[in-house]
Amino acid sequence: MARILTRRNFLAGAAAASLLAGCDSRPVTGLLNAMQKFNGRFSALLYSPNHLAPELPVSAQTPEDAFPQYYISDDLPLAPPDWRLKVGGLIRNPGVWTVADLQRMPSVRMRVRHHCVEGWSAVAQWQGVQVSEIARRVGLDPRVRFVEFRSFDSDYWSSWDLASALHPQTILAYGMNGHPLGAEHGAPLRLYATVKLGYKMVKYLTEVNFLPERTGGYWEDQGYDWFAGV
Numbered sequence: 001m002a003r004i005l006t007r008r009n010f011l012a013g014a015a016a017a018s019l020l021a022g023c024d025s026r027p028v029t030g031l032l033n034a035m036q037k038f039n040g041r042f043s044a045l046l047y048s049p050n051h052l053a054p055e056l057p058v059s060a061q062t063p064e065d066a067f068p069q070y071y072i073s074d075d076l077p078l079a080p081p082d083w084r085l086k087v088g089g090l091i092r093n094p095g096v097w098t099v100a101d102l103q104r105m106p107s108v109r110m111r112v113r114h115h116c117v118e119g120w121s122a123v124a125q126w127q128g129v130q131v132s133e134i135a136r137r138v139g140l141d142p143r144v145r146f147v148e149f150r151s152f153d154s155d156y157w158s159s160w161d162l163a164s165a166l167h168p169q170t171i172l173a174y175g176m177n178g179h180p181l182g183a184e185h186g187a188p189l190r191l192y193a194t195v196k197l198g199y200k201m202v203k204y205l206t207e208v209n210f211l212p213e214r215t216g217g218y219w220e221d222q223g224y225d226w227f228a229g230v
């Protein structure tokens, strides 16, 4: 019988196996570390559309002034008045879009939990357009395997595996908690996803590039895990 492998049942199986064997939690931690190093086809399985993070009720939402705010620039990054999102790389139709253009595309809302590598977590509702919808509009070359996201926050950036970028809960968000995204959280447009740690979700977006080769990122180039799956 075919069984779809999800992170949850994979881990549940691993945890059960270690309990049966009378082990402590170290084998599970080892598995988690090993899983972070998985790539290519296997991560496509782990992040299949069958694995969706739970959407949370409004009662779980973090008061917005208690949701931490991160940017590497000394001052709050503010978008230039002529801001556009540029979509490039190995694609058939390069895209240059305003926020209004993106708002006319089909939109998704999700209230989900954020996980920062520093140990905090918080809940907000995010609204935007799926990266998979963007990919459909620009038309990907079959050689595309990675997606690079760049910003105007002192050139903060990150690159992702294609499967995680095309996950249904990976969006370019222009709304937060029912209002337009504020400058503190990445206006006018940020990447948001349920499948990655916070530092992969680039705020203050300027460019999305669909590439054949893996590149790095602001934290990734300083030794942080490149895959950083949740």
Ligand SMILES: Nc1nc2c(c(=O)[nH]1)N[C@H]1C(S)=C(S)[C@@H](COP(=O)(O)O)O[C@H]1N2
Pocket: 067, 068, 069, 070, 071, 072, 073, 115, 116, 117, 151, 153, 156, 157, 184, 185, 186, 197, 198, 199, 200, 201, 202, 203, 204
């Ligand atoms: N441009 C940019 N994007 C960024 C960061 C940043 O410093 N600059 N910080 C990252 C980190 S570490 C986290 S946890 C989240 C935080 O998002 P928030 O500021 O909306 O809480 O943004 C991520 N994206």
Ligand SMILES: [Mo]
Pocket: 070, 115, 116, 117, 118, 198, 199
């Ligand atoms: Mo973070």
